[in-house]
Amino acid sequence: xxxxxxxxxxxxxxxxxxxxxxxxxxxxxxxxxxxxxxxxxxxxxxxxxxxxxxxxxxxxxxxxxxxxxxxxxxxxxxxxxxxxxxxxxxxxxxxxxxxxxxxxxxxxxxxxxxxxxxxxxxxxxxxxxxxxxxxxxxxxxxxxxxxxxxxxxxxxxxxxxxxxxxxxxxxxxxxxxxxxxxxxxxxxxxxxxxxxxxxxxxxxxxxxxxxxxxxxxxxxxxxxxxxxxxxxxxxxxxxxxxxxxxxxxxxxxxxxxxxxxxxxxxxxxxxxxxxxxxxxxxxxxxxxxxxxxxxxxxxxxxxxxxxxxxxxxxxxxxxxxxxxxxxxxxxxxxxxxxxxxxxxxxxxxxxxxxxxxxxxxxxxxxxxxxxxxxxxxxxxxxxxxxxxxxxxxx
Amino acid sequence: xxxxxxxxxxxxxxxxxxxxxxxxxxxxxxxxxxxxxxxxxxxxxxxxxxxxxxxxxxxxxxxxxxxxxxxxxxxxxxxxxxxxxxxxxxxxxxxxxxxxxxxxxxxxxxxxxxxxxxxxxxxxxxxxxxxxxxxxxxxxxxxxxxxxxxxxxxxxxxxxxxxxxxxxxxxxxxxxxxxxxxxxxxxxxxxxxxxxxxxxxxxxxxxxxxxxxxxxxxxxxxxxxxxxxxxxxxxxxxxxxxxxxx
Numbered sequence: 001x002x003x004x005x006x007x008x009x010x011x012x013x014x015x016x017x018x019x020x021x022x023x024x025x026x027x028x029x030x031x032x033x034x035x036x037x038x039x040x041x042x043x044x045x046x047x048x049x050x051x052x053x054x055x056x057x058x059x060x061x062x063x064x065x066x067x068x069x070x071x072x073x074x075x076x077x078x079x080x081x082x083x084x085x086x087x088x089x090x091x092x093x094x095x096x097x098x099x100x101x102x103x104x105x106x107x108x109x110x111x112x113x114x115x116x117x118x119x120x121x122x123x124x125x126x127x128x129x130x131x132x133x134x135x136x137x138x139x140x141x142x143x144x145x146x147x148x149x150x151x152x153x154x155x156x157x158x159x160x161x162x163x164x165x166x167x168x169x170x171x172x173x174x175x176x177x178x179x180x181x182x183x184x185x186x187x188x189x190x191x192x193x194x195x196x197x198x199x200x201x202x203x204x205x206x207x208x209x210x211x212x213x214x215x216x217x218x219x220x221x222x223x224x225x226x227x228x229x230x231x232x233x234x235x236x237x238x239x240x241x242x243x244x245x246x247x248x249x250x251x252x253x254x255x256x257x258x259x260x261x262x263x264x265x266x267x268x269x270x271x272x273x274x275x276x277x278x279x280x281x282x283x284x285x286x287x288x289x290x291x292x293x294x295x296x297x298x299x300x301x302x303x304x305x306x307x308x309x310x311x312x313x314x315x316x317x318x319x320x321x322x323x324x325x326x327x328x329x330x331x332x333x334x335x336x337x338x339x340x341x342x343x344x345x346x347x348x349x350x351x352x353x354x355x356x357x358x359x360x361x362x363x364x365x366x367x368x369x370x371x372x373x374x375x376x377x378x379x380x381x382x383x384x385x386x387x388x389x390x391x392x393x394x
Numbered sequence: 395x396x397x398x399x400x401x402x403x404x405x406x407x408x409x410x411x412x413x414x415x416x417x418x419x420x421x422x423x424x425x426x427x428x429x430x431x432x433x434x435x436x437x438x439x440x441x442x443x444x445x446x447x448x449x450x451x452x453x454x455x456x457x458x459x460x461x462x463x464x465x466x467x468x469x470x471x472x473x474x475x476x477x478x479x480x481x482x483x484x485x486x487x488x489x490x491x492x493x494x495x496x497x498x499x500x501x502x503x504x505x506x507x508x509x510x511x512x513x514x515x516x517x518x519x520x521x522x523x524x525x526x527x528x529x530x531x532x533x534x535x536x537x538x539x540x541x542x543x544x545x546x547x548x549x550x551x552x553x554x555x556x557x558x559x560x561x562x563x564x565x566x567x568x569x570x571x572x573x574x575x576x577x578x579x580x581x582x583x584x585x586x587x588x589x590x591x592x593x594x595x596x597x598x599x600x601x602x603x604x605x606x607x608x609x610x611x612x613x614x615x616x617x618x619x620x621x622x623x624x625x626x627x628x629x630x631x632x633x634x635x636x637x638x639x640x
Binding site: 002011014015016017019020159160165166169173176273274275277279284286289291292 | 442443444446447453457460465466467489490491492493494495496516517518519520521522540541542543544545548552563
């Protein structure tokens with residue numbers, strides 16, 4: 001069995017022409033990840049530049065309103081650039097710089113990963129090009145402008161469904177064209193080894209902090225940790241340090257779009273099958289002949305037909321649970337959290353908030369729920385207004 | 395059908411065809427035209443929804459074929475029809491998920507039954523090949539290794555475990571071909587890399603035992619649509635002549 005396996009999932013299903021690059025990356029990552037100098041440089045950036053540690057906030061009004069478990073919000077939305085994406089981006093960008101790369105390329109769905117990558121490129125004086133589905137450049141026009149403002153070139157992708165999966169395809173192709181000076185900064189726990197492991201390690205700071213903070217505030221571990229899941233980076237980061245604590249339920253909230261049993265869905269674990277795509281073996285939405293399905297979710301960040309291989313494995317073993325949340329439940333939760341706590345969540349994160357609204361009332365008052373609030377929702381306001389039939393000009 | 399036969403008549407031309415573009419009937423007729431033109435082996439592409447790394451012609455061909463309802467099953471039917479009229483070496487080329495989702499054993503058994511002698515999976519590198527190559531050995535289909543410019547050590551590793559022939563992908567050149575020959579007696583095939591001029595293709599093939607024409611034939615099919623067989627015949631013949639002459 002090849003490298004980077006999580007049970008039967010993972011691996012390195014990529015063209016031969018990319019193998020030297022991923023081997024080089026793997027060697028560099030495993031050589032540097034525990035090197036004190038690298039760790040210090042990264043920690044300094046995470047703390048002083050990105051604003052870590054992020055707060056673990058007791059959502060008192062929400063807790064009272066739902067009348068069950070005590071709810072905490074892990075405020076990844078307060079990070080610089082507005083989401084958890086910066087954790088991984090700073091790690092990989094520093095690594096790329098140490099490898100002598102001068103150019104970063106990345107795919108983006110909602111634009112959060114693209115903005116984070118453009119930010120790191122500006123900070124570290126690197127060239128940057130972001131590939132974004134043409135559909136998504138329309139849905140997330142503000143983020144396109146932010147990336148350009150930060151000095152990145154934004155290239156719309158018109159092939160296929162013109163969304164996240166097509167952006168990944170084109171970034172992969174671009175990487176093949178310029179391997180020497182370019183690092184492909186994958187934004188989620190997906191793709192060929194070492195990406196799923198490396199991105200998870202960089203995001204694991206989330207669960208390391210949650211654990212410390214909840215023990216300090218409550219003196220015990222949470223009952224459940226909830227996170228939304230597209231590729232699954234914020235969920236993997238929020239789950240990782242609890243994997244060895246079987247009493248902590250880990251729940252990933254997928255995007256069901258118009259319903260997990262409808263064709264307009266991105267709920268990969270709920271409705272997908274085992275397959276091989278984007279460098280990995282995992283679960284994918286696909287037809288009977290292995291053609292990748294055109295998925296749909298109101299959330300551009302979750303609108304992806306696959307899921308990271310470690311999530312697929314956690315599903316197989318039963319260590320994590322995966323549920324699906326529809327567009328309409330997510331939009332309700334987006335509005336709910338805004339009104340009840342004065343916190344506008346990203347529409348992605350709203351999927352986790354939506355499930356907490358179902359779950360909390362079924363649990364006792366002594367139980368603790370932590371929701372990983374992976375991003376802030378300013379970017380989604382125009383789209384949510386449109387969803388409610390308001391014609392809002394940005 | 396043994397792929398060795400493809401190299402028994404001098405330098406070989408190995409054209410790629412996307413099955414089902416513009417329709418399955420045209421693919422069938424183009425295959426006969428290629429045989430008449432004297433190519434060594436036809437590489438039959440089974441379309442995939444996300445053909446990463448392919449140029450606009452092949453991407454559009456795949457998309458169009460899928461829109462027309464081409465499936466793995468229909469491609470098998472097509473090959474069965476081709477086999478009734480033609481005995482030349484054939485290979486399948488597709489993405490790992492097409493084979494895996496059909497059931498790797500079931501897919502390769504079917505390929506063997508249809509007389510398809512080899513399979514090429516561009517998204518499966520050396521490290522992942524055993525999952526497919528082991529089944530290939532069981533059913534008697536050659537698992538074709540692709541190589542890209544890389545270290546001598548890696549070229550050697552790939553060459554020592556290769557079967558059938560080795561296909562160099564762009565931008566490999568004479569250096570890679572010469573290195574591979576230190577490790578293997580198998581035929582080594584160069585890649586056209588989108589090149590369409592017969593003279594240029596012959597040059598690419600100079601150090602090799604054959605040339606994989608990755609997209610030039612499909613460019614002709616795209617231009618001529620249902621009338622492609624005659625145009626492909628003329629064009630393929632000029633490639634075969636140029637490559638043999640060189």
